[in-house]
Amino acid sequence: MPRTKKKNGRGGQHGNVQPFSDEDASIETLSHCSSFSDVTSVADEGGEASEDTAQEDFQYKLKGFIDSTVDKSAKTRQGALDGLKTAMATRILYEFISERRMTITDSIERCLKKGKGEEQRAAASLACLLCIQLGSGIESEEVLKTLKPIFKNILADGSANIQARQAVSTCLFSHDHCCFLVDGTCPSINPQTSQLYTNALLSWALLLTICTASQLKDILYLPKLPRLLESEDVNMRIAAGETIALLFELARDMDTDFEFDDWDELCDKLNALATDCNKHRAKTDKRKQRSVFRDVLKAVEEGDFQSETIRFGTERMTIDSWVRKRTYDAFREFVGSGMNYHLQANEFIRDVFELGPPILVDSATMKAMKISRFERHLHNSAAFKARTKARSKFRDKRVDVGEF
Template sequence: MGRCRKGRRTARMDDLTDDDTMSIASTVSSSDYNNGPEVEGEFDESTLMDQYVEALYQKRASMREAGLKGLIDAFTSAVLTDFAEDQCETLANRFINSIKVGSGSEIAQGARALGLLAFTAGAGSSAQQILTDATPHLWKVARVGNSPAARSSCLETLGLLAFIGASDLGATEATMETLWSIVNHTHSSEDQKTGINFPPSSARVSALMAWSLLLSTVDPRRVSSSHLQSSVSVLSGLLKNEDLAVRTAAGESIALLYEMTNSLGSAEDVEDTVDDLVPPVSTSINPRVATGARATISEDEVVEQMKTLSVHAGGKGQPKKERAVQRSSFRELLAAIEDGVAPQVSVKLPAGNALKFNSWTEIIQLNVIRRFLGEGFQTHMQGNPLLHEIFDFVPQAEKRKTLSTKEKRMLQSPNSIVSKARTEVMNRRRQNSRVQKMGGFSANGHDSD
């Protein structure tokens, strides 16, 4: 995509003090943002979108959050490539500011908006710069934040920014190691020294999914047997977690690892592998694990765990529907490990388009991106060049809407609205014609000359 260009107001706004920004939207109250018109189709960049951007400069948190919400809705309801490129630097700076100074809700929205901006601007220098600027702030929240929603959102966005904007394998691996430290974090006396808060289940799931997303982009030849063993030992422990989402995310990561190593074929293919793609854990996080306290686990043990979860759903007080979902999911994961078979997934899109997936690499990319885009997934799949490149997808043109049988019958019926309107027009023409023949009056009702 094109180079990130500074928005029209960037220079002007960056020179303002906090007091100055209070007067920028003095004529617009917070209710104007909360109750503004819904953003659909074409956007008037000079009015509503500009108001959302202006709101990001306000001291009042509710105003900034309203602006973030408006921009998130806009970015999910349409592919605003030109707007994203034109305002890229301005928007990235303001979204990062919300992550730095906001409460939990604002941080979560700021992180999500940042990811949507990267998705819209596309791969290239824009995404690379966003990744560089945002990483330290996203990581700080993910590591020591108090809000589970904010931590989860920052971890998701961190993975997606690296997926889109990492310039080389080194940058990808650095982000993977960061995410892995959350995946593998356990309670330790070092927590108080490092200031790290124990990650809630939602944050661990986000870190796992983001880590797997980045792993799916790595050449399988770099995934050595030692890396597989160290990673699976950690993931196997997470299969015992009480949270279904944690168990499922861990199982999908294991399936991806086995798919990648099974694709190598023979020992000769792995001669040039790198053993330290993702270290089991950073020594700065938990020295006990790094020194080998965690026991290794065999493939047979992993298979047995999968078999148990495919038959008996764990978790305290788990609803019957969730237990059924888990059994189905782990039967698919078990097939991937034992037989190397991935489930067949098909996604219907507008205009008769469809996406088909038959590998865990593709399925994990689909799941993470679809989860992040939410309601905007269909729109971006149809019109976003970045997603077309990721999924090797060329959308068909939108089909013209054809009339239904009922609509055709209404048009043909003598009692239809169209038929009545046509009759009224013909009657007026006949009346005007008679008046003109009489010569007494014109069609306008005035005396003729």
């Protein structure tokens, strides 16, 4: 598709700022990852000036988005919020954001109060990404202090837009707000409300990962959580199962002799979900559910966890516990495909996972990695050709047999 021609000047309405597309995000991420991994490569190739120009253009676009969050048009405001979200998910922008923290926070507050539905959802998600960018210091605390009352009002308002409440429930949750999830029997609710409850439960589970031992002893919801396993919504059942596994892990860390009164009944429920053959449920839902609940059942019965290795750049990280998994999934929900990049470069996220300071990779290592990938590509291509050739011969033989 033809590119839109740029105007000679940088004046004009900020509503005319071009959206920050997924393609832009990919290009900018790759560009920044390259400069992060090999600071000297740009200069060596004589591209320092073009890199500075690209950075200047990128920051100009971000400033346009910030200004557009106060535009009269709701569509323009939402586009600006989404543009800022994409940028924060794919690049480290601490210095740029830190200088404009109060302006961005004010914009988020305004959109949460005066916006509707999708705009509120985008503003709430942007608030989380803003805190991920700023880290765990006083700057993030001030952002949360400003927005927390608004989040609480939206979450508690039953008449508020359901998408806004879903987004807010992911951003903010507390011990008290979890009561409506686990009191009484599992209600029959519509899919959107079920998603709200699921988000709230997962956020509550995330808070459990940073609770002290004394705080965990006061958690009284474990006997009630199994009721949510009976939900009609597969995501709610899975969230409840993973939260139960997390609580068992935390409880056993505190007391190796931890016992649960209704252990046999709980294991029967988990086993039924791990082997579910209900014909009224979608096949994809059943496969997803069975896979998760096999792991949950092992966690409850044996205290086991199926570890997973995450590779990013030249490093790797092992997800070896339910606590680590819940934390990783929470970050990944906000930064999406930018998660590996943030694991490489975001000091806050690296500190959470105890990865140490970001590692600068020299040009020789990067070159070796590229060669390795190229060789792997050649190997895969050769293997594909060999399989195709073998299958062609096999098909020819079947034709010969058919003719006899």
